[in-house]
Amino acid sequence: MAYSDKIKEIYQNQLTGIQEAGLFKQERFIHSSQDAEIEVEFPTGSAPKKVINVCANNYLGLSSHPEVIKAAHEGLDTRGYGMSSVRFICGTQDIHRELENKVSEFLGTEDTILFPSCMDANAGVFEAILTSEDIMISDRLVHASIIDGMRLCAAQHDTFKHSDMAHLEKKLQLHADKRLKVVINDGVYSMDGDTAKLDEMAALCEKYDALLFVDESHSSGFIGKTGRGTHEKCGVMGKIDIITTTFGKALGGASGGCVSGRKEIVEMCRQKARPYLFSNTIAPVVVSGVLRVLDILSQSTERRDKLEENTKFWRKGLTEAGFVLKDGDTPIVPVMLFNAKLAQDFSKDLFDLGIYAIGFFFPVVPQGAARIRTQISAGHEMHHLEKALDAFIQVGKKYDILGKTKQEIIEMYGN
Amino acid sequence: MEDMKEIILEYVIEEYCDEENDDVTFDTPLISGGIVDSFSMVSLKRFLENKYKISIPDADASPEAFDTVNKIEVLVKRFQ
Numbered sequence: 001m002a003y004s005d006k007i008k009e010i011y012q013n014q015l016t017g018i019q020e021a022g023l024f025k026q027e028r029f030i031h032s033s034q035d036a037e038i039e040v041e042f043p044t045g046s047a048p049k050k051v052i053n054v055c056a057n058n059y060l061g062l063s064s065h066p067e068v069i070k071a072a073h074e075g076l077d078t079r080g081y082g083m084s085s086v087r088f089i090c091g092t093q094d095i096h097r098e099l100e101n102k103v104s105e106f107l108g109t110e111d112t113i114l115f116p117s118c119m120d121a122n123a124g125v126f127e128a129i130l131t132s133e134d135i136m137i138s139d140r141l142v143h144a145s146i147i148d149g150m151r152l153c154a155a156q157h158d159t160f161k162h163s164d165m166a167h168l169e170k171k172l173q174l175h176a177d178k179r180l181k182v183v184i185n186d187g188v189y190s191m192d193g194d195t196a197k198l199d200e201m202a203a204l205c206e207k208y209d210a211l212l213f214v215d216e217s218h219s220s221g222f223i224g225k226t227g228r229g230t231h232e233k234c235g236v237m238g239k240i241d242i243i244t245t246t247f248g249k250a251l252g253g254a255s256g257g258c259v260s261g262r263k264e265i266v267e268m269c270r271q272k273a274r275p276y277l278f279s280n281t282i283a284p285v286v287v288s289g290v291l292r293v294l295d296i297l298s299q300s301t302e303r304r305d306k307l308e309e310n311t312k313f314w315r316k317g318l319t320e321a322g323f324v325l326k327d328g329d330t331p332i333v334p335v336m337l338f339n340a341k342l343a344q345d346f347s348k349d350l351f352d353l354g355i356y357a358i359g360f361f362f363p364v365v366p367q368g369a370a371r372i373r374t375q376i377s378a379g380h381e382m383h384h385l386e387k388a389l390d391a392f393i394q395v396g397k398k399y400d401i402l403g404k405t406k407q408e409i410i411e412m413y414g415n
Numbered sequence: 416m417e418d419m420k421e422i423i424l425e426y427v428i429e430e431y432c433d434e435e436n437d438d439v440t441f442d443t444p445l446i447s448g449g450i451v452d453s454f455s456m457v458s459l460k461r462f463l464e465n466k467y468k469i470s471i472p473d474a475d476a477s478p479e480a481f482d483t484v485n486k487i488e489v490l491v492k493r494f495q
Contacts (some may be wrong), residue, residue: 135419138454140452141456147454150454156457157454157457158454158455158457158458159452159454159455161433171458174458175459
């Protein structure tokens with residue numbers, strides 16, 4: 001047997017280390033479909049409890065929408081369950097190309113290529129389009145999947161301070177000698193909920209002849225007047241060279257992602273991107289569901305508008321109650337607690353009151369920046385938000401943090 | 416060579432620090448301490464090369480060699 005006691009001990013020691021550092025992650029089992037209210041088994045083995053969910057990426061409340069489920073059933077019936085092949089052998093159906101065209105239309109781009117996930121899109125795109133003669137210049141807070149993608153790419157990399165356009169310009173000047181320069185950022189930052197300055201970035205990229213890349217995973221479907229994304233909000237539709245996004249959040253929440261943008265860049269991904277070449281694409285049942293999601297969003301902005309109203313109510317309520325929030329206007333609303341233990345205790349107390357929200361702390365966020373990240377959905381009705389707000393205030397009073405500044409909270413609990 | 420260390424330290428604070436981690440000294444671990452991530456090292460390398468008119472081979476530009484201002488000074492002097 002190759003799995004000797006010595007090998008086993010190595011892993012056991014590593015797992016113990018993770019546990020002792022307080023970084024051990026445990027799944028919580030949900031016994032219902034994804035929705036504003038879910039049934040959660042926590043702790044493991046206990047009876048499922050019905051709670052209001054304020055930590056899902058289900059921004060538009062489409063994860064369990066009847067029309068999306070119906071479309072998924074139809075896809076299953078007419079196109080089957082699996083592909084059993086990668087795209088370029090016999091794993092491309094008509095509906096895969098139909099979805100690529102619809103995504104291009106929705107995002108206002110020239111072409112789109114599907115990936116099994118946005119993680120795969122980010123992992124594959126840079127290696128497919130850049131060489132060692134090129135430079136990737138990324139915001140220092142980009143998503144982990146982008147960092148992994150950059151690691152897989154032979155191009156050099158550099159960073160600029162988060163959302164600091166003067167620093168970005170310096171970097172574009174510093175690397176003026178490179179063959180290709182790509183500026184890389186998220187549209188909406190998942191931990192802080194702030195939005196990229198895409199208009200300023202697009203102008204800089206034009207000035208310095210650089211490509212502009214944006215991950216729109218936390219934007220597609222609801223940011224901008226018609227939900228096209230951050231590029232719509234910033235008035236630069238058509239000026240983004242590479243967009244990656246996911247179907248695993250607002251756009252139905254199942255799985256799958258894509259690279260969308262300039263025709264030649266998409267074609268390079270089709271020829272060279274390894275996650276596209278060496279794994280099956282999105283299953284037909286999911287493709288059919290996403291097609292229906294895009295139809296729903298193209299017909300009406302009702303859900304996106306409701307999300308905006310819900311977000312305003314939630315931010316206003318938490319602010320007036322005296323919580324310290326991260327600035328922004330997106331449905332990602334981080335409630336800052338600064339101390340990791342406080343964040344975990346706060347989350348547990350919320351759960352006891354029927355509210356499901358998770359504490360985030362180092363290394364997911366910087367040291368001393370622990371928080372409860374709340375995420376609002378169009379699936380929330382006002383009574384959900386009112387109940388959740390009441391619970392936050394009740395727990396906030398318990399820990400005496402309402403009306404306190406960042407410094408005061410840190411003095412009370414440490415960071 | 417106090418001047419060289421001061422210049423490098425000033426650059427590191429300006430380039431990589433914010434108000435919450437600006438208490439960097441000559442001995443503060445930059446890479447292993449999480450202040451400078453491996454992706455951001457290229458700026459530091461280019462700064463040193465331009466400032467001191469040297470060329471640092473990629474093989475020598477390791478995270479260990481860049482980990483403190485003191486170590487960076489040793490590295491720069493090697494290639495001067």
